[in-house]
Amino acid sequence: MSLGTTVSASLCGAGEHQLKVTSSNVYDYLKGRLIRYQFRPRERLVVAELADSIKVSSTPVREALSRLCVEEYxxxxxNRGFFVRPLSVKEMRDLLEFGWFLLRDSIELSSKKREKMPLSDRPEMLPIESASCDSAAAVVYIETAYKRISALTPNSALSRALSNFVDRTHYIRSLDIEDYGSRGKLVTDIGEIDQLLHRGEISPAISCLELHFEEQYERLPSLVKEGISRLYAGTSADQ
Structure with missing residues:
Protein backbone atom coordinates (compact mmCIF):
# COMPACT_ATOMS: atom_id res chain seq x y z
CA MET A 1 0.00 0.00 0.00
CA SER A 2 1.39 3.38 -0.93
CA LEU A 3 1.30 6.41 1.31
CA GLY A 4 -1.99 8.09 0.59
CA THR A 5 -4.58 5.50 1.58
CA THR A 6 -7.22 7.24 3.66
CA VAL A 7 -8.49 5.64 6.84
CA SER A 8 -12.00 4.31 6.41
CA ALA A 9 -15.02 6.07 7.84
CA SER A 10 -15.60 3.16 10.20
CA LEU A 11 -12.78 3.93 12.61
CA CYS A 12 -13.86 1.99 15.66
CA GLY A 13 -13.24 -1.73 15.92
CA ALA A 14 -15.61 -4.27 17.37
CA GLY A 15 -16.68 -3.29 20.86
CA GLU A 16 -15.02 0.11 20.72
CA HIS A 17 -18.18 2.15 20.13
CA GLN A 18 -18.83 1.85 23.86
CA LEU A 19 -15.55 3.60 24.67
CA LYS A 20 -16.17 7.18 25.68
CA VAL A 21 -13.49 9.24 24.00
CA THR A 22 -13.09 12.82 25.19
CA SER A 23 -10.71 15.63 24.32
CA SER A 24 -8.55 14.65 27.28
CA ASN A 25 -8.02 11.01 26.29
CA VAL A 26 -7.79 11.17 22.48
CA TYR A 27 -4.05 10.52 22.68
CA ASP A 28 -4.50 7.38 24.80
CA TYR A 29 -7.27 6.11 22.53
CA LEU A 30 -5.28 6.55 19.32
CA LYS A 31 -2.08 5.22 20.87
CA GLY A 32 -3.93 2.09 22.00
CA ARG A 33 -5.18 1.48 18.49
CA LEU A 34 -1.73 2.04 17.00
CA ILE A 35 -0.06 -0.31 19.47
CA ARG A 36 -2.46 -3.07 18.37
CA TYR A 37 -2.18 -2.15 14.69
CA GLN A 38 -5.89 -1.44 14.44
CA PHE A 39 -4.82 0.97 11.70
CA ARG A 40 -2.97 -0.65 8.84
CA PRO A 41 0.70 0.09 8.16
CA ARG A 42 1.11 3.13 5.87
CA GLU A 43 -2.54 4.08 6.38
CA ARG A 44 -3.28 7.78 6.21
CA LEU A 45 -4.98 9.22 9.28
CA VAL A 46 -7.12 12.22 8.44
CA VAL A 47 -7.67 14.63 11.33
CA ALA A 48 -11.19 15.65 10.26
CA GLU A 49 -12.36 12.05 9.79
CA LEU A 50 -10.94 10.92 13.11
CA ALA A 51 -12.45 13.89 14.91
CA ASP A 52 -15.85 13.25 13.34
CA SER A 53 -15.75 9.54 14.17
CA ILE A 54 -14.91 9.96 17.85
CA LYS A 55 -17.01 13.13 18.27
CA VAL A 56 -14.33 15.55 19.42
CA SER A 57 -12.90 18.71 17.88
CA SER A 58 -9.98 18.59 15.46
CA THR A 59 -7.53 20.32 17.80
CA PRO A 60 -6.98 17.47 20.33
CA VAL A 61 -6.83 14.96 17.47
CA ARG A 62 -4.15 16.97 15.66
CA GLU A 63 -2.23 17.42 18.91
CA ALA A 64 -2.41 13.69 19.65
CA LEU A 65 -1.21 12.75 16.16
CA SER A 66 1.68 15.22 16.41
CA ARG A 67 2.69 13.72 19.75
CA LEU A 68 2.47 10.19 18.30
CA CYS A 69 4.79 11.31 15.49
CA VAL A 70 7.38 12.39 18.05
CA GLU A 71 7.03 8.99 19.72
CA GLU A 72 7.51 7.33 16.29
CA TYR A 73 4.14 5.60 16.00
CA ASN A 79 1.45 18.68 2.75
CA ARG A 80 0.08 15.14 2.95
CA GLY A 81 -0.59 14.44 6.62
CA PHE A 82 -0.08 11.62 9.09
CA PHE A 83 0.64 8.00 8.17
CA VAL A 84 1.01 4.82 10.21
CA ARG A 85 4.61 3.61 10.23
CA PRO A 86 5.33 0.56 8.06
CA LEU A 87 5.61 -2.80 9.80
CA SER A 88 9.04 -4.01 8.73
CA VAL A 89 11.64 -6.54 9.81
CA LYS A 90 14.33 -3.84 9.97
CA GLU A 91 12.31 -1.57 12.24
CA MET A 92 11.39 -4.43 14.58
CA ARG A 93 15.00 -5.59 14.70
CA ASP A 94 16.14 -2.06 15.51
CA LEU A 95 13.57 -1.90 18.30
CA LEU A 96 14.61 -5.28 19.73
CA GLU A 97 18.25 -4.19 19.77
CA PHE A 98 17.21 -0.95 21.47
CA GLY A 99 15.16 -2.89 24.05
CA TRP A 100 18.07 -5.22 24.77
CA PHE A 101 20.43 -2.28 25.34
CA LEU A 102 17.92 -0.55 27.64
CA LEU A 103 17.33 -3.63 29.77
CA ARG A 104 21.00 -4.56 29.95
CA ASP A 105 21.90 -1.00 30.96
CA SER A 106 19.16 -1.00 33.60
CA ILE A 107 20.64 -4.12 35.17
CA GLU A 108 24.21 -2.83 35.02
CA LEU A 109 23.24 0.58 36.42
CA SER A 110 21.36 -1.04 39.27
CA SER A 111 24.43 -3.04 40.24
CA LYS A 112 26.60 0.09 40.40
CA LYS A 113 24.34 2.72 41.94
CA ARG A 114 23.68 2.96 45.62
CA GLU A 115 20.26 4.48 45.05
CA LYS A 116 17.94 1.70 43.92
CA MET A 117 14.21 1.26 43.76
CA PRO A 118 13.10 -1.19 46.47
CA LEU A 119 12.11 -4.57 45.02
CA SER A 120 8.70 -4.20 46.64
CA ASP A 121 8.05 -1.08 44.52
CA ARG A 122 8.46 -2.88 41.20
CA PRO A 123 5.36 -3.93 39.19
CA GLU A 124 3.79 -7.18 40.37
CA MET A 125 4.13 -10.26 38.14
CA LEU A 126 1.25 -12.57 37.29
CA PRO A 127 1.59 -16.19 38.50
CA ILE A 128 3.73 -18.05 35.97
CA GLU A 129 1.09 -20.77 35.71
CA SER A 130 -1.46 -18.26 34.40
CA ALA A 131 1.00 -16.82 31.91
CA SER A 132 1.90 -20.25 30.54
CA CYS A 133 -1.71 -21.16 29.78
CA ASP A 134 -3.06 -17.98 28.21
CA SER A 135 -1.64 -15.86 25.38
CA ALA A 136 -2.90 -12.52 26.69
CA ALA A 137 -1.62 -13.28 30.19
CA ALA A 138 1.76 -14.30 28.76
CA VAL A 139 2.13 -10.97 26.96
CA VAL A 140 1.30 -9.11 30.19
CA TYR A 141 3.76 -11.31 32.10
CA ILE A 142 6.65 -10.61 29.72
CA GLU A 143 5.97 -6.89 29.40
CA THR A 144 5.67 -6.57 33.18
CA ALA A 145 9.00 -8.37 33.56
CA TYR A 146 10.65 -5.85 31.23
CA LYS A 147 9.22 -3.00 33.30
CA ARG A 148 10.41 -4.67 36.51
CA ILE A 149 13.93 -4.69 35.08
CA SER A 150 13.81 -1.01 34.13
CA ALA A 151 12.49 -0.25 37.62
CA LEU A 152 15.70 -1.59 39.17
CA THR A 153 17.14 1.88 38.62
CA PRO A 154 15.41 5.20 39.42
CA ASN A 155 16.41 6.59 35.99
CA SER A 156 13.08 7.94 34.72
CA ALA A 157 14.33 8.65 31.18
CA LEU A 158 15.38 5.04 30.81
CA SER A 159 12.00 3.85 32.09
CA ARG A 160 10.14 6.05 29.59
CA ALA A 161 12.24 4.72 26.73
CA LEU A 162 11.58 1.16 27.86
CA SER A 163 7.82 1.78 27.95
CA ASN A 164 7.99 3.07 24.37
CA PHE A 165 9.88 -0.07 23.31
CA VAL A 166 7.33 -2.33 25.01
CA ASP A 167 4.41 -0.58 23.33
CA ARG A 168 5.92 -0.45 19.84
CA THR A 169 6.79 -4.17 19.88
CA HIS A 170 3.51 -5.27 21.50
CA TYR A 171 1.87 -6.48 18.27
CA ILE A 172 4.81 -8.68 17.21
CA ARG A 173 5.14 -10.00 20.77
CA SER A 174 1.46 -10.97 20.72
CA LEU A 175 1.99 -12.93 17.51
CA ASP A 176 5.04 -14.69 18.95
CA ILE A 177 3.15 -15.68 22.08
CA GLU A 178 0.34 -17.35 20.09
CA ASP A 179 2.62 -20.30 19.37
CA TYR A 180 2.33 -22.56 22.40
CA GLY A 181 5.96 -23.69 22.20
CA SER A 182 7.26 -20.13 22.00
CA ARG A 183 4.91 -19.01 24.76
CA GLY A 184 6.11 -21.63 27.21
CA LYS A 185 9.78 -20.94 26.57
CA LEU A 186 9.41 -17.15 26.62
CA VAL A 187 7.51 -17.22 29.90
CA THR A 188 9.95 -19.68 31.48
CA ASP A 189 12.99 -17.72 30.34
CA ILE A 190 11.60 -14.42 31.61
CA GLY A 191 10.65 -15.99 34.93
CA GLU A 192 14.20 -17.31 35.30
CA ILE A 193 15.70 -13.89 34.53
CA ASP A 194 13.44 -12.27 37.12
CA GLN A 195 14.50 -14.80 39.74
CA LEU A 196 18.20 -14.35 38.93
CA LEU A 197 17.85 -10.61 39.42
CA HIS A 198 15.94 -11.14 42.65
CA ARG A 199 18.91 -13.17 43.92
CA GLY A 200 21.39 -10.55 42.72
CA GLU A 201 22.99 -12.84 40.10
CA ILE A 202 23.73 -10.07 37.60
CA SER A 203 25.99 -11.77 35.04
CA PRO A 204 23.80 -14.89 34.60
CA ALA A 205 20.72 -12.66 34.29
CA ILE A 206 22.33 -10.58 31.53
CA SER A 207 23.44 -13.72 29.68
CA CYS A 208 19.92 -15.18 29.81
CA LEU A 209 18.42 -11.87 28.71
CA GLU A 210 20.79 -11.66 25.74
CA LEU A 211 19.80 -15.17 24.61
CA HIS A 212 16.13 -14.27 25.09
CA PHE A 213 16.50 -11.37 22.64
CA GLU A 214 18.66 -13.30 20.16
CA GLU A 215 15.97 -15.96 19.82
CA GLN A 216 13.28 -13.32 19.24
CA TYR A 217 15.53 -11.66 16.66
CA GLU A 218 15.70 -14.90 14.67
CA ARG A 219 11.90 -15.29 14.61
CA LEU A 220 11.22 -11.74 13.44
CA PRO A 221 11.08 -12.31 9.64
CA SER A 222 8.33 -14.92 9.90
CA LEU A 223 6.46 -12.92 12.56
CA VAL A 224 6.45 -9.72 10.51
CA LYS A 225 5.31 -11.64 7.43
CA GLU A 226 2.47 -13.20 9.41
CA GLY A 227 1.56 -9.87 10.97
CA ILE A 228 1.30 -8.08 7.63
CA SER A 229 -0.75 -10.93 6.17
CA ARG A 230 -3.21 -10.76 9.05
CA LEU A 231 -3.54 -7.00 8.92
CA TYR A 232 -4.55 -6.99 5.29
CA ALA A 233 -6.79 -10.01 5.79
CA GLY A 234 -8.66 -8.13 8.54
CA THR A 235 -7.51 -10.30 11.46
CA SER A 236 -5.23 -9.48 14.37
CA ALA A 237 -3.14 -11.09 17.08
CA ASP A 238 -4.42 -8.67 19.69
CA GLN A 239 -7.88 -7.17 19.47
Missing amino acids: LVSVP
Missing part, protein backbone atom coordinates in the same frame (compact mmCIF):
# COMPACT_ATOMS: atom_id res chain seq x y z
CA LEU A 74 3.35 7.77 12.98
CA VAL A 75 5.16 9.54 10.15
CA SER A 76 4.29 13.13 9.19
CA VAL A 77 4.62 13.90 5.48
CA PRO A 78 4.61 17.63 4.59
